[in-house]
Amino acid sequence: MAGAVEWMRLALDLAVRNVEAGGGPFAALVLNDGRKIAEGVNSVTRDNDPTAHAEVMAIRAACRQMGTFRLSGCQLVTTCEPCPMCLGAIYWARLDRVYYAANQQDATESGFDDSLIYQELANPPSRRRIPLIAIEGVDARAPFTAWQRHQSRTLY
Secondary structure, X not given: OOOHHHHHHHHHHHHHHHHHOOOOOOEEEEEEOOEEEEEEEOOXXXXXXXXXXXXXXXHHHXXXXXXXXXXXXXXXXXXXXXXXXXXXXXXXXXXXXXXXXXXHHXXXXXXXXXXXXXXXXXXXXXXXXXXXXXXXXXXXXXXXXXXXXXXXXXXX
């Protein structure tokens, strides 16, 4: 992408300013047609919100700006390789491409280690550190049946 280095420099500067303002060392930009449509910074500790990662915040802002939950045609510029949660959000948003600077090892060395989550995802739900326990004896598919019957549903 033309200008990727310049966009990354902007994101890195935003992350440094976020640290100075009491936030985490992460920032992200969403681009469309070569222009920035949204940005986000990590505000996990400032907002007491474990989902307030820079990528998620930028995706939320871009979706509001564009009036859609699909960001096809957009790119994400993020200061660090996305964690599992952010990677999930990236796929759900259908971004075309992600550019990142620091990698997982850089994050780990700075105290942001996602390796436990990757390890846990490889385990069956009932054998994870936080067990996921399926409840039987209920109509678990009722919401999906209602969804499939709903005439004006918006497909993901």
